[in-house]
Amino acid sequence: MSVGASRTGRGLAGLIVLMSVFLAGCGSDGGPASGTAPEPEEPSIATTLIVETPGGGSAGDGGVRVTPAGSAFPEPVRLRVEDQRGNPVAGHPIEATVVAGEGWVTTPTPTTNARGEAAVIWYSGSDPEESEQRLGLRAGAAPGLVAEVTGRTVPPEVGVRLTGHREFVEYTPGTLPLVITASHGGTLLPGDLPDRTWGTLVRDLATDTLALLMADSLEALSGERPHLIRVHLHRRKMDANRDVEEGAQGNPEAIRAWREFHAWTETAMALVRASHSRGLYMDVHGHGHEVQRLELGYLLTGAHLALDDAALDGPDLADRSSLREMTSWTGRTPSQVVRGPGSLGDLFHHQGYPAVPSPQDRHPAGAPYLSGGYNTRRYGCRDGGGICGFQLEANRIGVRDSGPALGAFAGATARVLLDALADITTPAEAPSRGR
Numbered sequence: 001m002s003v004g005a006s007r008t009g010r011g012l013a014g015l016i017v018l019m020s021v022f023l024a025g026c027g028s029d030g031g032p033a034s035g036t037a038p039e040p041e042e043p044s045i046a047t048t049l050i051v052e053t054p055g056g057g058s059a060g061d062g063g064v065r066v067t068p069a070g071s072a073f074p075e076p077v078r079l080r081v082e083d084q085r086g087n088p089v090a091g092h093p094i095e096a097t098v099v100a101g102e103g104w105v106t107t108p109t110p111t112t113n114a115r116g117e118a119a120v121i122w123y124s125g126s127d128p129e130e131s132e133q134r135l136g137l138r139a140g141a142a143p144g145l146v147a148e149v150t151g152r153t154v155p156p157e158v159g160v161r162l163t164g165h166r167e168f169v170e171y172t173p174g175t176l177p178l179v180i181t182a183s184h185g186g187t188l189l190p191g192d193l194p195d196r197t198w199g200t201l202v203r204d205l206a207t208d209t210l211a212l213l214m215a216d217s218l219e220a221l222s223g224e225r226p227h228l229i230r231v232h233l234h235r236r237k238m239d240a241n242r243d244v245e246e247g248a249q250g251n252p253e254a255i256r257a258w259r260e261f262h263a264w265t266e267t268a269m270a271l272v273r274a275s276h277s278r279g280l281y282m283d284v285h286g287h288g289h290e291v292q293r294l295e296l297g298y299l300l301t302g303a304h305l306a307l308d309d310a311a312l313d314g315p316d317l318a319d320r321s322s323l324r325e326m327t328s329w330t331g332r333t334p335s336q337v338v339r340g341p342g343s344l345g346d347l348f349h350h351q352g353y354p355a356v357p358s359p360q361d362r363h364p365a366g367a368p369y370l371s372g373g374y375n376t377r378r379y380g381c382r383d384g385g386g387i388c389g390f391q392l393e394a395n396r397i398g399v400r401d402s403g404p405a406l407g408a409f410a411g412a413t414a415r416v417l418l419d420a421l422a423d424i425t426t427p428a429e430a431p432s433r434g435r
């Protein structure tokens, strides 16, 4: 009764056994007939690709893996290549391709080791709505050398901190329509990662702590936390506020951390869009400029800001701003959004922190000024998207030079952000202040 099934399952093995018997019995390839010298080996041919199921064991293409959006699947996809005799095939090339979902793998073309094994580190896409993910694996053209593994993305849990590879990057999802990133505050300097050789390498003092204190202050005031993504790797090793070429400079681990930061920031943005129609993004930095004031970067340069309001309200400059959509949300002119009453600079000023631009300090007047970088371009609303963004450059004196100063500034920033959110969200969506 089971003969048919047995033939189907073992046809190839059976054929190999028959061939071996035939070759052994033939004795026609010139070797001694006595059988004391070793027979010439039949060449090893890769015939089978075996993918381990998560948690060990092996069963065909494996079970379904599950991970939060933008994260690596919890275990690498482990696979083994065997030849026709069931022996490992070393040095065999594998192709790993994401065939469904927006995910990626750290090494798309691994090679098997001496045990015939390879491991593929697989990241899910950052979109929390895009559940199905599939990874295609290929060790050759034959059907036995092709496999596919299935993964599922789940939305990350609110309040549960996710940490990336070697804890270089972390993400804690929140519920406010607010995404805060700290891309230059990291302190980790692992010796096995080379220093970046070009670009800016100086850390923004205490901005990783500052961003966390801001999230805590927001929770204390509103009962809700923002989405918070922080880089713990020192800027000398990776810069998440640059494109990947400048930010990671070709190092695979730095590239991995860079991608984790941006995947999770994208996840946070998608969650804000799903829960609220509008939101805010803030990238927290610190500057070392002489003039002690906050610099708020909206992608408008000091020279742009030196122009009059009519110029800022013209389509040329209005379309450049990372707060562009706030104009239609609030009914204010672009110049009012950037430096009018109720602008972020004005709100900071009223909390006791001088800021440029603001009604009180309309432009940097030729002094050094940071107008916003890669993250503000990518995550602000210059190109639409429903989440407006800015780069906060905090000065040092009275802001980042002591624990109490950091705490006070974090509290002030939380009040500013809640006021700004109340301004742009509809009343039903506005986060409540206090009790």
Ligand SMILES: [Zn+2]
Pocket: 184, 204, 284, 285, 286
């Ligand atoms: Zn910075």
